[in-house]
Amino acid sequence: MILARNTSNPFTPVMTASALFALISFVWSLSGFLSPTTSSFGEYTSSEIFQEVGGHVLFGLLVGAPTFNLSLALVCGASSILIDLDHALSALGFQVLARSAHSAIFALVAGLIVAYMTSPSQNRPILSVTIVGGVLSHLSYDTFAGYGVFPILAPFSYSLYSFPAWTWLGLELSAMTLVLVTTFKVRRLPLLKIRGPKST
Numbered sequence: 001m002i003l004a005r006n007t008s009n010p011f012t013p014v015m016t017a018s019a020l021f022a023l024i025s026f027v028w029s030l031s032g033f034l035s036p037t038t039s040s041f042g043e044y045t046s047s048e049i050f051q052e053v054g055g056h057v058l059f060g061l062l063v064g065a066p067t068f069n070l071s072l073a074l075v076c077g078a079s080s081i082l083i084d085l086d087h088a089l090s091a092l093g094f095q096v097l098a099r100s101a102h103s104a105i106f107a108l109v110a111g112l113i114v115a116y117m118t119s120p121s122q123n124r125p126i127l128s129v130t131i132v133g134g135v136l137s138h139l140s141y142d143t144f145a146g147y148g149v150f151p152i153l154a155p156f157s158y159s160l161y162s163f164p165a166w167t168w169l170g171l172e173l174s175a176m177t178l179v180l181v182t183t184f185k186v187r188r189l190p191l192l193k194i195r196g197p198k199s200t
């Protein structure tokens with residue numbers, strides 16, 4: 001088990017990491033009140049909601065697959081959809097910038113917090129990168145679906161950056177590559193440790 005030890009239900013760590021990610025995403029969305037502009041996005045119309053949710057989860061699972069670990073793949077799929085909790089305040093009618101978690105800064109901060117709070121130290125790098133990959137896969141599907149406008153530097157800047165439709169493939173492939181490279185790098189660590197320090 002990558003996420004945690006000594007748990008009777010193998011999916012408890014997945015749910016813990018996913019719930020924490022969802023909480024961070026919602027709390028982060030409060031920073032949308034700092035934005036000088038407000039916005040809302042219409043991707044969750046009733047006719048498209050299943051396509052939207054399914055697309056995000058599928059893109060997330062694809063990015064999580066190169067971990068070769070079911071728990072991590074599920075966390076990746078979950079984070080890819082749960083990031084949209086940053087729409088909640090806007091959907092509730094508050095005058096706020098929606099999508100403030102659609103940000104590179106958010107990806108890094110959420111990845112670090114979830115990994116440090118839910119995972120033993122040797123597994124934190126791959127869990128952090130899996131969550132960053134989940135966020136990238138989300139941006140990939142949004143771009144693919146025609147909603148590729150993100151405050152990518154929030155909360156440092158709330159300017160909205162428009163991603164051309166073709167960049168979805170680059171976002172998804174770079175996320176998969178990042179996860180794959182980290183998976184192999186992490187697996188090499190024990191070998192490096194066994195070798196030990198050089199004697200002089």
Ligand SMILES: [Zn+2]
Pocket residue numbers: 084102138142
């Ligand atoms: Zn989104």
